[in-house]
Amino acid sequence: MGRHTARETRPRDATVSPARLAWRSFLRNRTAVAGMLACTLFFVLALCGLVLTKGDHPILDPRQVRLVDKFRPPLSLPTPRAVAPEALPRLGIYPLGTDELGRDVFARMLEGAFVSLSVGFVAVGIAVIIGIALGGIAGYYGRARLGFGTVRLMTVDTLITGLIDVALSFPSFFLILTVVAILRPSIWNIMVVIGLTSWEGTARFVRAEILALREQDFIQAAHALGVPGPRVIVRHLIPNAVAPVLVSATLGIAGAILTESGLSFLGFGVPPPDATWGNILSDGKNFLFDASWLTIIPGTAILVVVLAFNLFGEGLREAFNPRLRQL
């Protein structure tokens, strides 16, 4: 009987997958778990924002201007009779006050949550796709040579690492600023430009990971079975290289939200009427002395959300790195 249980437990312990080990170690890291929970909360909030503030007659209207009720501090009530009945806030109160046009800051923050989140996600999505594609190609086909006819100029790896070097050489914030200024700031331009200037990290990680993986037995086995190259990359290599991508994506979302707020501050952020936390903050700072909540609320919100993504990403990084893993 005793032998039986021993046999049962040992294989179970031996087959704990690396992902599960990482997950266990992640859960032991309290700040990282707190970060993850805060990120989840932010997702829910952003989705609520989308549901509540979009459409022609949204439940909470972020664009409703009420000049009588401008600069109301948080938790103040609308002026009765002075505000048209259809313009009254649905909640009957301004939970986070109003701005210089009497718009409900709570509704604007909710709307901005979704816009800021989508800026982060789309930018990082673009960066990750480029990064995985270039990193994967460099890692797997790196030794292939490029050239015209019989003249062989360079290897694929040289080309792609060269591209990474070039991209890393530009001062990214200044370049983003330049490009956005030339192309006109619009929400799509900003997403695309941030995405196009932040793929280098992912590309380098994926390349390094695949270079290490491609020599391993399971890849040799896939080759022996005659699996074509692209399929080996997509089915066997990338899933195994996903950890560093996940880490840099999480940190990248944090970075993109911050970059957007920096652009807003310089006047090249997402233009109105779309509200983002960045442009609420940079508009609010003009009224810092008269209406400090217009600065403090979005500023703190950005701080908390970016902090959450950073802690989450750092927790993932520690969990996936066996040498840093908490024992």
Place this chain on the structure above:
Amino acid sequence: MLTFLLRTGWKKLWTLFFISVISFAVIHLAPGEPSQIDPMNPRFTPQQLERYRKAFDLDQPLHVQYVRFYRKLLSGELRSFKDNHPVMPKIVERIWNSLPLFAVGTLLMWCFAFPLGVASAIRRNSVFDQVTTVIVFALISVPGFYLSYLLIIFVVQNFHVDVIGLRTFGRPDTPGVLTLMDRTWHLVLPSALGATAGIAVISRYVRSQMLEVITADYVRTARAKGLEEDTVLYKHALRNALLPFVTMLGLLIPGLVGGSVIFETIFAWPGLGRLGYEAILSRDYPIVITLNFIAAVLTLVGTLLSDLLYMVVDPRIRLEGGEV
């Protein structure tokens, strides 16, 4: 060594070429011809268009435009759209303003980041470690301008001193101790704020580097030999953990241009970043492109420097030098 230098130099030259192409191509990003960049702007006069065409040789084919542009840039003929002054002297003048900010910021960065990182690595998971982790991440996560505004208001309201600009406005600029003190004080806030993100990032990096080293075999060996804990940590572990940071010396150089746009704007500091921002606002493309190009060249020089430093410091690299 020589082959390594030649190979790296060759690679850097190629990178430089691509950088120059991209820097130049930026002006062609605008939809349509770049000279029609702002057709609705009433201030965009035919004279301006003419100047634009002349500066970038828009009537020539692309490769000729490219060659001519860089010939102008390198021979110092390139002139700013705004005041028709040559670009290079304008930039050099601003470099001198940015340099003290950059130097003090870097100094602060290194003085705070290393002790902080090492201390939290040694006391991993202690209250100290957790508190510094959260503070450090908060510093990484806060929008720089938000923190600056809060800090400026705090300082001005509590100490009633002037913090904006190179020196107190209206103060006679006579040489002397007071002027020096005034200028030094004006350096404090912008350089400290510029350094916060760097302190946070580098101290995290020091921490993880130190953690990796502490678990290495040679550290265990050092402990097994019965060495004192301090000797193990500071002589055996720290030395190895600090290796990668030598390379950072080189990588910091480009921060001179790119890192300072927001802080120089807030503090009305007439440095490079602000020059770039003003140039973008007034669509002064010769300056914008030159700045992007200079920043990229600085990065290249920085990486080259860090490669070389790394070879000097870490003998293991030299063996593989030929392959890099």
